[in-house]
Amino acid sequence: xxxxxxxLRPSFPESWQHRHLLxxxxxxxxxxxxxxxxAEQLDSIFRTTGRKLDLLAGCTIANLFFxxxxxxxxxxxxxxxxxxxxxxxxxxxxxxVSKGETFIDTAKTIEAMxxxxxxxxxxxxxxxxxxxxxxxxxxxxxGDGPHEHPTQGLLxxxxxxxxxxxxxxxxxxxxxxxxxxxxxxxxxxxxxxxxAQVIVCGPATLVSKxxxxxxxxxxxxxxxxxxxxxVLNLLRIQFERQAASPFPSVREYALLYAMxxxxxxxxxxxxxxxxxxxxxxxxxITPEVADGPHSVILQQVSNGIAIRMAALWLLLGRGRAAxxxxxxxxxx
Amino acid sequence: MVRxxxxxxxxxxGRIVCPRQGLDRKGRMLLAGGQIAAIDPLDGELPPNxxxxxxxxxIVAPGLVDLASELGEPGREEDETIESGTMAALAGGFTSxxxxxxxxxxxxxxxxxxxxxxKAARADRCRVYVIGCVSKGxxxxxxxxxxxxxxxxxxxxxxxxxxxxxxxxLRRALExxxxxxxxxxxxxxxxxLTRGGLMHEGEMQLILGLPPMxxxxxxxxxxxxxxxxxxxxxxxxxxxxSTAGSVELVRRSKHRTTPVTVGIRIGNLCFDDEMLxxxxxxxxxxxxxxxxxxxxxxxxxxxxxxxxxxxxxxxxKSLEKKMQELSAVPFGMSSLDTALSQVITxxxxxxxxNWKRAIxxxxxxxxxxxxxxxxxxxxxxxxxxxxxxxxxTWTVERSQMFxxxxxxxxxxxxxxxxxxxxxxGGRRKFTRH
Numbered sequence: 001x002x003x004x005x006x007x008l009r010p011s012f013p014e015s016w017q018h019r020h021l022l023x024x025x026x027x028x029x030x031x032x033x034x035x036x037x038x039a040e041q042l043d044s045i046f047r048t049t050g051r052k053l054d055l056l057a058g059c060t061i062a063n064l065f066f067x068x069x070x071x072x073x074x075x076x077x078x079x080x081x082x083x084x085x086x087x088x089x090x091x092x093x094x095x096x097v098s099k100g101e102t103f104i105d106t107a108k109t110i111e112a113m114x115x116x117x118x119x120x121x122x123x124x125x126x127x128x129x130x131x132x133x134x135x136x137x138x139x140x141x142x143g144d145g146p147h148e149h150p151t152q153g154l155l156x157x158x159x160x161x162x163x164x165x166x167x168x169x170x171x172x173x174x175x176x177x178x179x180x181x182x183x184x185x186x187x188x189x190x191x192x193x194x195x196a197q198v199i200v201c202g203p204a205t206l207v208s209k210x211x212x213x214x215x216x217x218x219x220x221x222x223x224x225x226x227x228x229x230x231v232l233n234l235l236r237i238q239f240e241r242q243a244a245s246p247f248p249s250v251r252e253y254a255l256l257y258a259m260x261x262x263x264x265x266x267x268x269x270x271x272x273x274x275x276x277x278x279x280x281x282x283x284x285i286t287p288e289v290a291d292g293p294h295s296v297i298l299q300q301v302s303n304g305i306a307i308r309m310a311a312l313w314l315l316l317g318r319g320r321a322a323x324x325x326x327x328x329x330x331x332x
Numbered sequence: 333m334v335r336x337x338x339x340x341x342x343x344x345x346g347r348i349v350c351p352r353q354g355l356d357r358k359g360r361m362l363l364a365g366g367q368i369a370a371i372d373p374l375d376g377e378l379p380p381n382x383x384x385x386x387x388x389x390x391i392v393a394p395g396l397v398d399l400a401s402e403l404g405e406p407g408r409e410e411d412e413t414i415e416s417g418t419m420a421a422l423a424g425g426f427t428s429x430x431x432x433x434x435x436x437x438x439x440x441x442x443x444x445x446x447x448x449x450x451k452a453a454r455a456d457r458c459r460v461y462v463i464g465c466v467s468k469g470x471x472x473x474x475x476x477x478x479x480x481x482x483x484x485x486x487x488x489x490x491x492x493x494x495x496x497x498x499x500x501x502l503r504r505a506l507e508x509x510x511x512x513x514x515x516x517x518x519x520x521x522x523x524x525l526t527r528g529g530l531m532h533e534g535e536m537q538l539i540l541g542l543p544p545m546x547x548x549x550x551x552x553x554x555x556x557x558x559x560x561x562x563x564x565x566x567x568x569x570x571x572x573x574s575t576a577g578s579v580e581l582v583r584r585s586k587h588r589t590t591p592v593t594v595g596i597r598i599g600n601l602c603f604d605d606e607m608l609x610x611x612x613x614x615x616x617x618x619x620x621x622x623x624x625x626x627x628x629x630x631x632x633x634x635x636x637x638x639x640x641x642x643x644x645x646x647x648x649k650s651l652e653k654k655m656q657e658l659s660a661v662p663f664g665m666s667s668l669d670t671a672l673s674q675v676i677t678x679x680x681x682x683x684x685x686n687w688k689r690a691i692x693x694x695x696x697x698x699x700x701x702x703x704x705x706x707x708x709x710x711x712x713x714x715x716x717x718x719x720x721x722x723x724x725t726w727t728v729e730r731s732q733m734f735x736x737x738x739x740x741x742x743x744x745x746x747x748x749x750x751x752x753x754x755x756x757g758g759r760r761k762f763t764r765h
Contacts, residue, residue, distance in 0.1 A: 025539060066657075102655040124657040125541045126611030145659075146541035185541060210538050 008045050010055075013038065016314050020132045020139045023148040024186045029193040036158050038310035039303070046082055046309075055317050057084035062115040064107060065091040065142070066122040071277060071301070072142050072152075076119045079308035085316075088115065107131050116316050120144070138315040146180045146238075152276055153186025155307040157194065159300050160231055163272055167194035171228050173219075174198065175257055176235035176284055179206045179246075183276045184235055188216060199225055202235075202257060205246035222257050226267055233274040234259055234284040250283055260286040264294065272296055337366035337758040340379050346387030346719065350394060350709035351692045361392060363715040366758035370711060387719050390752055393691050394707050395427025395716030397698040399595055400463060400492055400517060400571060401646035401668055403429075404736070405451060406444070407436030410650040412666075412736045414448065417646070418457035420668040420735035422762040424644070425751040427716035428459040428699070428706045429668075432492055433470060434647075440465035440476040442484035449485055458756055459716075461487040461702060466505045466516060472498045475505060482512045487702050490517035492571055493618065493647070493663065497523050499556060506566025515567040515593075515701055519619070520553030520578065530658055532620040536605040542658065545620045551577030558585045561592050569593045569701050572645060574600040574619035576629035583638045593701050594638070596630055597645030598671045602678040603741060613654045614739040617647070618663040631684050634693060641697035642690075644671040648737040666740050669733045674742075676722060676749030715758035724750040 013034050024032065046053060061080040063073050073091070080087045090110055107118060117138040120128040125147035132139040143149040161167060172191050178184045178200045191198050192215065200207050201219040211218050219225045237253065247253050259273060273285070273295045281287050290297060341363040348359045348371070355371075362370040364379060401421065404412030414431075421429050431448060433439040439448065445462045452460035464486030465476045478489055489509060496502040496518045505516055526545040531537050533544030554573060558581060561568050573579065573594055582594050603621045615621055622630075633639040647664025654661055667674070675694065679685040685693075699707030706716055726732075728742040754762035 102652065103657050104655050122657060124659040127657050129611045130613075144541075148541070180541075182541065185539070208538055210535055213535055214538075 008048060010038070010041050010045065012318055013314070016318075019315065021150055021311050021315060022129050022132060022139065022141045024150045024153050024189040024193075025148065027150075032154070032157070032190055032193060035154055035307070035310050035314065036161060038314060039154070039158055039306040042309045042313060043306035052082055052084055054084045055313050055320060056080070059085040059116040059316050060088065060114060061085050061312065062088045062090060062110045062113075062118045064110055064118045064120045066103060066120075066127070067143070069121055069142070072121065075301075075304045076140075076142060076308050079305050080312055082305070083309055083312055085312065088113065103127060104130065104134050107135055111135050111137050117312065140311060140315065143182050146182055146185070148186045149182040150186050151304065151307050151311055152183045153190040154311075155300055155303040156183070156187055156233060156274060156276065157190050158303045158307060159274065159296050160272065162299070162303070163296060164230070167191060167196045169195065169197070170230040171197045171199065172231040172233065173201050173225055173229045174233050174235060175201045175222060175259075177206045177237050177246075178202055178211070178235070179208065180238040181235050187233060188214070199229070201225060203247045203253070223263070223266070226263060229271060230268060231272040231274060232259060233276070234279075235276065236278065236280055237283060254283055258282070258284055258286060259289045261288050264289055264292070274300060276300070338381075339759055340364045340382045341755065341758075341760065342373075342378060342382050342384045343387050343392055343717070343719065344384055346390045346392035348392045348709065349687050349691050351688050351696050352708040353710055355709070356688055361709065361717070363717065363755060363758050366715055368709055368711050368713050368715050368717075371709070385719070385753065389721065389723060391687065391720040391722055392709070393718050393720060394695045394709050395718050395754065395756065396425045396672060396694045397702070397704070397706050398426050398429040398646065398668065399569075399641070399643045399698045399701060400432045400490065401429045401644055402434050402648065402664070403431040403448070403460075404648070405435060406447060412648045414451040414460065415455045416734060416736040417648070417668065418452065418455050418460060420646075420733065421458045422754050422756075423734045423751060424668045424670065425672045425718040425720065425754060426458055426644070426668060427718065427754060427756045428461065428704060430461040430463050430487055430702055433463050433465045433490060434493055438465050438470040439463070440468055440470060440481070442477075442480045445481055445484040445486050457761060461704065463488045463490050463492075463517065465489065466491045466496060467501060470494060472496065472501060475501070475508060478505070478508055479512065482514055486514065487704070488515045488517055488569075490571065492517055492519055495519050495521040495523060495553060497521065497553070499560075502557070503560055503564060506560055506564040506568060509566055510564070513567070515569045517569050517571040518557055519571050520550050520557050520573065521619070522549045522552050525549035525552075529620070530616055531608050532605045532622045532626075534605060534623045536608060536623065540608060542608065545618070547575040547577055547622070547626065550575045550619060551581065554578040554581050558582070558590060558592060561590055567591070569595065571595050572597045572600065572619055572643065573639070574622050574626060574630065576626045579629045579633040579638055583633070586638060593640045593697070595641045595643045595698070596634065596639050598642050598667060598674045599645050599665050601627060601630060601634065601642070602674050607741060611658065612741050613656075613658055613661045614665055614741045616658060616661050616663055617645070617665050631679070634679075635685055635689060640693070641701070642671075642675065642693040643698070644668050646671075646735070648735050649739050650737055651739070654739045664739065666733070666735045666737050669735055670728060670740060670742055670747065672720065672751060673726070673747040673749050677747045681748055715755050717755045718751060719753040720749060721752045722749045724748070726750055
C-alpha cells in the first residue's frame with residue numbers, strides 16, 4: 001500500500017482557473033509561476049516517495065497525436081501514469097483527412113470513450129484551440145504547427161529557474177528557425193512575462209524583424225550577441241515545415257550558428273546551453289557542447305515530465321485531493 | 333425570356349435613394365409593366381389594380397448587383413446550388429448577380445454557360461449573369477473559346493478565384509477581349525509569394541504561426557495589371573483588392589485616367605486579421621483579412637471612389653470542408669445573405685460611408701462594369717428595387733440564412749439594417765416575414 005503522507009499531499013492552488021492549456025501568450029505570469037511551482041512540488045513528492053501518486057486516479061487522458069512524436073508523447077504518458085491516470089494513445093502519421101474524417105470528429109470519437117483530457121499535437125496552428133471549442137473535456141496543446149508548445153516553453157523556463165533561481169534580468173537567446181518554431185513562440189511569451197530579456201537570432205529568412213514590435217531583440221549575428229547571453233536555447237532547424245529552403249546549405253548554417261567549443265570560449269563562463277531536441281548534432285550544436293558541462297539538455301527532458309504532471313494535475317485535479325491512494329497493483 | 337408582368341405596385345413614404353438621378357428624398361414610386369413607371373405619380377394616374385406598400389422609415393434603392401458570387405453548380409452542389417444561392421441573393425437585396433466560373437467542370441464552354449442560364453431561369457429568382465473562364469479548364473495556360481462564351485451569353489471573363497498570374501496569357505486575353513467588349517475580372521496576386529499561406533503576414537501572423545500571405549503579393553500583381561491596361565487598352569476590372577499598396581497604385585493610375593475599375597469584398601472591409609485569434613475557419617479567405625492600416629486605407633478608398641465597388645465575395649463552402657484543420661480548409665466566406673447588413677452595420681452606421689455612396693458601390697458601379705441595365709430607378713428602367721429597413725436589428729443564425737452554407741464569422745453576431753422586400757423586373761420576389 002503506497003500512501004502519500006498527509007504532509008506531502010499538495011494542496012490545490014485556489015487561484016488556478018484554466019480548463020485548458022493552449023498557449024503561454026494568453027497566460028498571466030502568476031499562472032505560469034503556479035505551474036512551475038506545482039511542477040517542482042510534484043516532482044519532489046514523486047522523488048521522495050518513489051511511487052506513483054494518486055492525484056488523478058480514475059482519470060483517463062488521451063494522447064491524440066496527428067503528427068509524429070516520440071519524446072513529447074512518452075513524456076505526457078509518463079506524467080499521466082505518475083499521477084495515477086490511465087492513458088490511451090491515438091496517433092496518425094498523416095492528416096485525418098486521408099481517412100475521410102475531420103480531426104474534430106476523430107477527437108470527438110476519442111472523447112466519447114470517456115476521457116478527461118486530450119493531449120493534442122497537430123501540424124496546423126490553432127488545432128488545439130478549435131478542439132477546446134468543440135470538446136467538453138480539457139485540452140492540452142502538445143504543439144500546433146509553428147504556433148505554440150506551452151509545456152516545452154514551461155519546461156525550458158523551469159530549467160532556467162532551477163539553475164539561476166530567477167528569470168528576472170537574464171538574457172536568453174533563442175537561436176535558429178524562429179519562423180517555424182512553436183518552442184520559440186512559447187518561450188518568447190513565457191520568458192518575457194517572467195522578466196527575461198529575449199533575443200531571437202538566426203538567418204534573416206527565418207527571423208522576422210517584426211519581433212521587435214513585441215520588445216524582442218532581433219539579431220542575425222550570433223557572435224555579436226554571444227558575450228551578453230546567459231542562456232542559449234538552440235532550436236532545431238525544422239526542415240519539414242519549410243516550403244522553400246531558407247538558407248543555402250546546412251554547412252553554411254552550421255558555420256554561422258552552430259554552438260561549438262570555440263564559441264563557448266567567447267561566452268559567459270556560466271552560460272546555460274539548452275536545446276528542445278531532438279538535436280541535430282553538428283548542425284545547431286556540436287557533440288562536445290551538447291555533452292559538455294554547460295549543457296542542461298537532459299535536465300530539460302526530466303523537467304518535461306514534471307511540467308506535464310503539473311499541467312495535468314492543475315487542469316483535472318481540482319476537488320480530487322480526497323481520492324484514496326493507489327495500492328501496489330494500481331487499483332483504487 | 334419576355335414575360336408579361338401585370339403586377340402594379342406603389343411604394344409610398346419611403347426614402348428614395350438613386351445616385352444615378354442624384355435622388356435622395358421621400359417620395360413614391362410606381363412599378364408597372366416590369367418597369368419603373370413613375371416617380372411621385374398623382375393618385376389619378378394609378379391603375380385600378382395598384383397594390384400599395386407603405387415604406388415609411390425604409391429606404392427605396394435600386395436592386396443590388398454582385399460581380400462574382402459562387403453558385404456551386406455544376407459540380408459543387410455541396411457548397412451551393414443556383415436555387416439556394418439566388419434565394420440568398422434575393423434575401424440580401426441583390427437583384428442581379430454574376431456567377432463565378434469556379435465550378436467543376438469550370439464554365440469554359442458555351443454548353444456550361446447555357447446550363448447555368450437554364451438552371452437560373454428555372455429557379456426564377458434574381459437575374460443571373462454568367463462569367464466564363466479566361467483560360468481553358470481555368471488552368472491559366474491557353475485562352476478559352478472566349479468568342480463562343482460571349483456568344484452563349486457570358487457577361488464577363490474570369491479565372492477567379494484563381495489569379496491570372498500568367499502575365500503573357502493575361503496580356504493576350506486583354507487584347508483578344510477588345511473584339512467583344514467584355515471585361516476581364518482579375519484578383520491580383522503573385523501566387524509564388526503566397527503559396528501555402530493562410531493569413532495576412534504581419535504581427536498577428538507572427539503570433540499565431542499560420543503560414544503568411546504578404547501584402548506585396550497583391551501589390552505587385554496590381555501594379556502589373558494596371559500596366560497591362562495601359563499597354564493593351566483592354567477592359568480589366570480588379571475584382572478584389574485589399575491592401576494599402578493596391579489602393580495607392582490604383583489612385584495614381586486613376587489620376588492618369590487609366591480606365592480601371594476596382595472592387596473589394598465586404599469581408600475585407602469588416603473583419604481584420606486579429607479575428608484569426610479564434611482560429612475560426614470561416615475567416616480563412618483570399619485575399620486574406622488584413623491588418624487595421626490596410627483596412628483603413630481601403631475604407632478611405634471606397635469613400636473617395638478610388639475603389640469603385642463592393643462585392644459580396646460570396647464563396648460558400650460546405651461545413652465538412654470547413655471543419656478540417658486550417659491548412660486543409662478551402663478559402664471562402666458565405667456572404668450574399670449578410671453583405672448589405674454588413675455595409676450598414678460596419679460602414680454606414682459608424683459614418684464611414686453615406687447611403688448614396690453605398691448604393692453606388694453595391695448597385696450602380698457593378699452594373700456599369702457588367703454593362704447591364706441595372707443600378708437605376710429612372711423611369712423606364714427595369715423595376716429591380718429593394719426596400720431596406722435601416723433600423724432593423726437582427727442576429728445572424730444558420731437557420732435564417734438562405735445560402736446552403738453559413739460559413740460566416742457573423743453567426744451569433746448582431747447586425748443592423750435588413751432587406752424588407754425585393755422586386756425583380758416588377759415582380760415582388762421577396763418579402764421578409
